[in-house]
Amino acid sequence: MIITLKKEAQQEKIDQLIHRFENMGLQVTVIYGENYNVFGLVGDTSKVDEKNVMANPIVANVQRVDEPYKLVNRKFHPEDTIIDVNGIQIGGKKIVMIAGPCSVEGEEQITRIANEVKNCGADMLRGGAYKPRTSPYAFQGLGTEGINDLCIAREQTGLPIVSELMAVEHLDEFVQNVDIIQIGARNMQNFDLLKAVGRTKKPVLLKRGLANTINEWIMAAEYIMSEGNPNVIFCERGIRTFETMTRNTLDLAVIPIIKERTHLPIIIDPSHAAGDWKLIESLSLAAIAAGADGLIIEVHDNPECAWSDGDQSLKPEKYASLVQKGRKIAEVIGREL
Amino acid sequence: MIITLKKEAQQEKIDQLIHRFENMGLQVTVIYGENYNVFGLVGDTSKVDEKNVMANPIVANVQRVDEPYKLVNRKFHPEDTIIDVNGIQIGGKKIVMIAGPCSVEGEEQITRIANEVKNCGADMLRGGAYKPRTSPYAFQGLGTEGINDLCIAREQTGLPIVSELMAVEHLDEFVQNVDIIQIGARNMQNFDLLKAVGRTKKPVLLKRGLANTINEWIMAAEYIMSEGNPNVIFCERGIRTFETMTRNTLDLAVIPIIKERTHLPIIIDPSHAAGDWKLIESLSLAAIAAGADGLIIEVHDNPECAWSDGDQSLKPEKYASLVQKGRKIAEVIGREL
Amino acid sequence: MIITLKKEAQQEKIDQLIHRFENMGLQVTVIYGENYNVFGLVGDTSKVDEKNVMANPIVANVQRVDEPYKLVNRKFHPEDTIIDVNGIQIGGKKIVMIAGPCSVEGEEQITRIANEVKNCGADMLRGGAYKPRTSPYAFQGLGTEGINDLCIAREQTGLPIVSELMAVEHLDEFVQNVDIIQIGARNMQNFDLLKAVGRTKKPVLLKRGLANTINEWIMAAEYIMSEGNPNVIFCERGIRTFETMTRNTLDLAVIPIIKERTHLPIIIDPSHAAGDWKLIESLSLAAIAAGADGLIIEVHDNPECAWSDGDQSLKPEKYASLVQKGRKIAEVIGREL
Amino acid sequence: MIITLKKEAQQEKIDQLIHRFENMGLQVTVIYGENYNVFGLVGDTSKVDEKNVMANPIVANVQRVDEPYKLVNRKFHPEDTIIDVNGIQIGGKKIVMIAGPCSVEGEEQITRIANEVKNCGADMLRGGAYKPRTSPYAFQGLGTEGINDLCIAREQTGLPIVSELMAVEHLDEFVQNVDIIQIGARNMQNFDLLKAVGRTKKPVLLKRGLANTINEWIMAAEYIMSEGNPNVIFCERGIRTFETMTRNTLDLAVIPIIKERTHLPIIIDPSHAAGDWKLIESLSLAAIAAGADGLIIEVHDNPECAWSDGDQSLKPEKYASLVQKGRKIAEVIGREL
Known part of the structure; x- marks a missing residue:
């Protein structure tokens, strides 16, 4: 799952979010860009709800990379x-x-x-x-x-x-x-x-x-x-x-x-x-x-x-x-x- | 309900259809036109299924005029x-x-x-x-x-x-x-x-x-x-x-x-x-x-x-x-x- | 073209509309029904604009029966x-x-x-x-x-x-x-x-x-x-x-x-x-x-x-x-x- | 712009793609994940065509983060x-x-x-x-x-x-x-x-x-x-x-x-x-x-x-x-x- 943060996101809020994902057993990689920062989540993201991540005011965009289905996959x-x-x-x-x-x-x-x-x-x-x-x-x-x-x-x-x-x-x-x-x-x-x-x-x-x-x-x-x-x-x-x-x-x-x-x-x-x-x-x-x-x-x-x-x-x-x-x-x- | 018949419909088939609607207690009026004939059905048409009327090979078009709902109307x-x-x-x-x-x-x-x-x-x-x-x-x-x-x-x-x-x-x-x-x-x-x-x-x-x-x-x-x-x-x-x-x-x-x-x-x-x-x-x-x-x-x-x-x-x-x-x-x- | 009139349409207004279509060279047949009256227009209706007919307050519905295209037909x-x-x-x-x-x-x-x-x-x-x-x-x-x-x-x-x-x-x-x-x-x-x-x-x-x-x-x-x-x-x-x-x-x-x-x-x-x-x-x-x-x-x-x-x-x-x-x-x- | 690569992408092909973006004046950051690798492109990506990137067989997904419009923005x-x-x-x-x-x-x-x-x-x-x-x-x-x-x-x-x-x-x-x-x-x-x-x-x-x-x-x-x-x-x-x-x-x-x-x-x-x-x-x-x-x-x-x-x-x-x-x-x- 790829999460794009807003440019103006404060480091404190970013750290809180990293912490929250790590507590879910996910590994977080950050790309710091000119106009935005990006998180890459690695691990089993099937229980992360995109819409709740989007509700976080520092998040600009969420993209699921892995398919959300397993048994039919x-x-x-x-x-x-x-x-x-x-x-x-x-x-x-x-x-x-x-x-x-x-x-x-x-x-x-x-x-x-x-x-x-x-x-x-x-x-x-x-x-x-x-x-x-x-x-x-x-x-x-x-x-x-x-x-x-x-x-x-x-x-x-x-x-x-x-x-x-x-x-x-x-x-x-x-x-x-x-x-x-x-x-x-x-x-x-x-x-x-x-x-x-x-x-x-x-x-x-x-x-x-x-x-x-x-x-x-x-x-x-x-x-x-x-x-x-x-x-x-x-x-x-x-x-x-x-x-x-x-x-x-x-x-x-x-x-x-x-x-x-x-x-x-x-x-x-x-x-x-x-x-x-x-x-x-x-x-x-x-x-x-x-x-x-x-x-x-x-x-x-x-x-x-x-x-x-x-x-x-x-x-x-x-x-x-x-x-x-x-x-x-x-x-x-x-x-x- | 207004039913448009194909130009080439035979009179015998038209009469059968008129008969069928009359048996359902409906009154049928016919307009004979140059390119098509039209039936107007008068009475309670709520049980006439448009799709079955359409299945009749002599029918070109069906239009319901009365609403199909009563209690909420x-x-x-x-x-x-x-x-x-x-x-x-x-x-x-x-x-x-x-x-x-x-x-x-x-x-x-x-x-x-x-x-x-x-x-x-x-x-x-x-x-x-x-x-x-x-x-x-x-x-x-x-x-x-x-x-x-x-x-x-x-x-x-x-x-x-x-x-x-x-x-x-x-x-x-x-x-x-x-x-x-x-x-x-x-x-x-x-x-x-x-x-x-x-x-x-x-x-x-x-x-x-x-x-x-x-x-x-x-x-x-x-x-x-x-x-x-x-x-x-x-x-x-x-x-x-x-x-x-x-x-x-x-x-x-x-x-x-x-x-x-x-x-x-x-x-x-x-x-x-x-x-x-x-x-x-x-x-x-x-x-x-x-x-x-x-x-x-x-x-x-x-x-x-x-x-x-x-x-x-x-x-x-x-x-x-x-x-x-x-x-x-x-x-x-x-x-x- | 089939035109359905509202139940409450006054005869005077109906006559005006009949007159108008006849002036366009069309032949008008009327079905008087219990809940609605219907006009069937016979003739070349390709220049009758459905939306203007709909604008007439006594009209409930308009249905074109003939296709509006000729050369490709x-x-x-x-x-x-x-x-x-x-x-x-x-x-x-x-x-x-x-x-x-x-x-x-x-x-x-x-x-x-x-x-x-x-x-x-x-x-x-x-x-x-x-x-x-x-x-x-x-x-x-x-x-x-x-x-x-x-x-x-x-x-x-x-x-x-x-x-x-x-x-x-x-x-x-x-x-x-x-x-x-x-x-x-x-x-x-x-x-x-x-x-x-x-x-x-x-x-x-x-x-x-x-x-x-x-x-x-x-x-x-x-x-x-x-x-x-x-x-x-x-x-x-x-x-x-x-x-x-x-x-x-x-x-x-x-x-x-x-x-x-x-x-x-x-x-x-x-x-x-x-x-x-x-x-x-x-x-x-x-x-x-x-x-x-x-x-x-x-x-x-x-x-x-x-x-x-x-x-x-x-x-x-x-x-x-x-x-x-x-x-x-x-x-x-x-x-x- | 965030580009997700397929898991099976060969390192050689990845390097070619990095090189190609760098030649366009963009900075590339890579996240290596378990199921996929991700590129983050930093710089002016308005001339990168998502559909051509998608045509590359090693690419699984492309997401534009910056809006593609400037003057109305x-x-x-x-x-x-x-x-x-x-x-x-x-x-x-x-x-x-x-x-x-x-x-x-x-x-x-x-x-x-x-x-x-x-x-x-x-x-x-x-x-x-x-x-x-x-x-x-x-x-x-x-x-x-x-x-x-x-x-x-x-x-x-x-x-x-x-x-x-x-x-x-x-x-x-x-x-x-x-x-x-x-x-x-x-x-x-x-x-x-x-x-x-x-x-x-x-x-x-x-x-x-x-x-x-x-x-x-x-x-x-x-x-x-x-x-x-x-x-x-x-x-x-x-x-x-x-x-x-x-x-x-x-x-x-x-x-x-x-x-x-x-x-x-x-x-x-x-x-x-x-x-x-x-x-x-x-x-x-x-x-x-x-x-x-x-x-x-x-x-x-x-x-x-x-x-x-x-x-x-x-x-x-x-x-x-x-x-x-x-x-x-x-x-x-x-x-x-």
Whole structure:
């Protein structure tokens, strides 16, 4: 950590600050400059709070040099983490395809769509049973009934199931029934929920928050790992920007960034990013070319009658075509799909 | 709701769509134009999901004309709502001043600061016992001990207390002990938490999310009211933008907007918006001039040793000066402080 | 155009407004609803200013249904526009590769790098002679000398040259010397400059502004075409968001959007978007997979000694590798490179 | 400037870098740490380009400690700059009120409105003769005729005039005729235009770009001053964010920030920020309370017939009321209006 002091800082105050850091077990080196003096702190600075240092009137600036995360950090875990979900590996050579409707609407619907996406080449099934909706008057999901429907669809197709957990009180239900627990964008910094899934061993699909930086997202993964669960999968789904022609702006640069800084897999959700099915194929092929470990895509066989997010759902035949094209791109970059 | 159809829409598909809306009890009027046809839906459209209408291939555009919120809507509740908190009224003539440290650090600290802010003119005491922190390694708050310390400070000063609730499991503790439950920015769309506080009658301070639109914020208030709790107070604390010289960008236009669209009070938190104590006075006076119903400000008597957010905390003497200046501005705009 | 009136609008005022639109040659249809009345305007509404309509106290909302652009609109020009630059076609089957240093630093440097990028597979040479720099104390480009150096490099390699025009006063120099005139992101709404290049027939590479919507970008192209120049090439280079780990956020969804709405080609600049050479390959392959018509990439053989933007420049060997991989992806999606 | 080196940096490469900085006349101090080494550069670092330093493979991070601006920097010019415009002082005790229509529509219109705003208490007249419009088909301003109309209005009322310059070719016309040259938001980084107005002595009203950081804005002022013109006035007019209920988000924190970092005056434009006349009064009073040196507000006596921006224009009677209220707030904070 590098701390820049104001030019006018008195030596007495500087000495107090040096003393304070040394008491925390840190070694302090000082550069005396013409317009400013600088402290370099050496040692474990992960518990030094930058904002409190900034509150000291003699401090002009604070810069953290070491990353504030440890368990997810590739520096201390150089090889890729591969997460096994019922025999399907996420983070390995194979790009994992997850597909399904936004909402589970009933046993018949989810089973039918599960079969369709399986025939198209999907590896796993997605479906929301508890739905985060902007309006209290909108459909809130089938709840437990929806989870049960997903289990039936898994039984019939063999596809592992992914569903979003919104509250700690449903954790047991999810641990017992789903194969991957999704933490939604709105809950990326719901720290109690992160800690709760961190105390299980279930794979967690951690969506990036609408307005969260990559650093905050990595720290959310660190929350989960710090409670003992190493099975974290990042999922980019677009960030909120000034542009209104798409629902969100998909940030594909996160793929090489997450892979450089962490050892965890990352998958892409083009459906929520675009909010428009016509954009899904382009963004999906782009994500594969950029190195994503998987794609999670909304597919519905009757989008105009879907109970939610119809406008961003692909029809099965379009999904099948996307899988075919994605497979060719995967091959030329040395992967499988 | 106004629905624009594509030029090439077939009459048969148009008739199906008309039929579908009529089955929902809506009246449909059609404008046949040169380049497009338009439906106007008349009736209760609050359950029509725009995104599903958009999914229909013959639809080009959907525009909601009626607001999607009812209970918080000033149209149906023209007079201002005034919320009584232990005899202090929020939303009335008096501008309510809430102050205190970011975190409760112990009984002695919170009681000392409570006395100081009371002497400076504060009406209520704030203090975090459960803290949302980006890093799992940062101080997470004193928890129940912090809530108890706040209660002792209230006993000694008479100041009602405001504290942030992060998880449903602590709801009872908050209902029994605090006077206003704060929902933090990161939990503004934690819908299970909104519903939970909606089932109580406790006043709720609803912070705007970092990247949430005004409409989403109003809908979050609607969630709370739809469960039966009418005591919702909006709190603007800055939104995330590209600017990095401040922690967030304080959006004061929300004051007249919230007052035009809803009947609920709105207070401003300049501390989290600015992230720098030097900016607090300017932003506080601006908020009063713009019509805010209150201010919530971080005050600490030893910011550089605070356990969190030291750089954005005012010292008591600076807070006292701010209150004096704010009072004069309140008077010239016909209010009190 | 759809205009929603306030419920309380008096019939007299409504009639005045109808009259006013009819005087503009528009046909007005009215829907009388329970909570609002709606006007549908039929005819050429491109000269109706939404903001002035909004200023009418009886108007609640205005929505434009027809696009405000004509010449760039695919509706009126369904086939793709292909732009010929010295025999190289932009917008056709071949994906065009443009490469070169951020700044021209001298004849020897630009000629050497031109040869290198040609050997790697580049089709055109880029290089800045007039540089938009945040600081007046930073290197501002070699100016006319730089343009001359580019011409020498073209002579030696046969590569057409692309360079940024910053001021109308240099227009003649650019028309005479460069093959594609670049309009930089900061000048995307410098309307006098747009009109000036619109009065030539030179191909124009129109970069998207840092904070400009897709609609504004399309309207900037419309400015150029409306002056008579049909040779416009869109270039996405990232938008400004809250994320700081990349210089900008590359928005690849613009590729299918621009292709759906306009008939013009679109190329991608991953270098300025990422601001970090380590991210260029991933983003470049993603852009090709998403359907881009070309890539413009900064390449420098000694980035740490470059006079500008060294951190985002690829070394030639890395560029060569990127071209190889890009070629394979181009092939599997039915294009060439 | 503080440069952090990667842990694995070889001593030979470190020595080369030290040598390179010493050759630039800088003094280099090194801190050798456990996980990283740090260079502190002492001397005039304003010509060191951070991005090129970053391009060096042994560098992990670069942080500028000294501000990159000199002439506008309050450190080297501690007292406030007061700019005299025909006897009216901007930056002094008096808060300067500038008002008028978005566009000049003719001699009669601008003279009539000039008289009205003068009667309401305005000190100066604004009016656009050259208009930056998103659409090439929208009204582009009266040009020279509009400038002449403004001069007639000045003659009749004595109000100095402010108008936007969009192109260098009109500079002489502006120098001869207007009292303050406005540089619009879209041209804030049109560096040729900045340099051109910098070569005059005319006061320049420098609007903040839609998506420009405070640092970039200060650097734009530095461009003007570095050419010899010391008469720069900052003007905040809102930044582009995700929020769509206002046209832009007004950032009032810039007032104390600009005043701390520079010695130049700053005025606020609430009209373009809000885009809705109903919000103007609240934001204007807020700006005064926050310490603004002036306000520039759109006023039109017949907004619904204005040729541009009608929806954000105040009627004269509302402006008069705003001036009255603003005057009282100015008084309680020790200023005049």
